[in-house]
Amino acid sequence: MPAQTIVPVEANLINALEDRGLRKTSARSAVTTRIETASGAFTAEQLCRDLPEVGRATVYRTIRHLVDAGALCKLPMLDGAPKYSVARNEHHHHTICSRCGAVEEFRHSTVERVMRSLEKEIDGDIVGHRMEIFITCSNCLAESNRGGSSGR
Ligand SMILES: [Zn+2]
Ligand SMILES: [Zn+2]
Numbered sequence: 001m002p003a004q005t006i007v008p009v010e011a012n013l014i015n016a017l018e019d020r021g022l023r024k025t026s027a028r029s030a031v032t033t034r035i036e037t038a039s040g041a042f043t044a045e046q047l048c049r050d051l052p053e054v055g056r057a058t059v060y061r062t063i064r065h066l067v068d069a070g071a072l073c074k075l076p077m078l079d080g081a082p083k084y085s086v087a088r089n090e091h092h093h094h095t096i097c098s099r100c101g102a103v104e105e106f107r108h109s110t111v112e113r114v115m116r117s118l119e120k121e122i123d124g125d126i127v128g129h130r131m132e133i134f135i136t137c138s139n140c141l142a143e144s145n146r147g148g149s150s151g152r
């Protein structure tokens with residue numbers, strides 16, 4: 001078996017909620033449908049704005065359940081509110097463009113090896129880890145090279 005196996009996760013958010021014992025309501029399916037059709041990462045506030053017919057509490061609660069179920073990734077930002085993106089692979093890390101917010105998933109065996117070797121040095125049991133790398137994505141780099149008017 002290759003060292004780096006990517007396990008794709010079927011993104012069915014409403015099923016993830018039902019697995020947690022939450023009934024399928026029209027409000028909940030409005031939230032999951034919106035998330036599934038969203039392009040890229042979003043904040044809870046953006047989702048609330050996009051779904052004025054769904055109560056804020058429902059939006060926030062549904063997001064929390066999806067994060068707990070592992071169907072949604074919560075991405076801490078360098079500044080501002082956390083963003084959320086649909087989990088495409090089982091265990092993965094993220095690159096996040098600090099300019100346009102584009103999120104990509106990645107997995108690297110070296111990272112996992114480093115984490116395993118840390119177990120010896122860390123007092124206690126490691127139960128999980130997360131890693132987000134903040135970048136300027138190639139699109140944004142190309143944009144600023146083309147523009148030239150950014151003045152720096
Ligand atoms: Zn993710
Ligand atoms: Zn970008």
Ligand SMILES: [Zn+2]
Binds near residue numbers: 091093111129
């Ligand atoms: Zn990892």
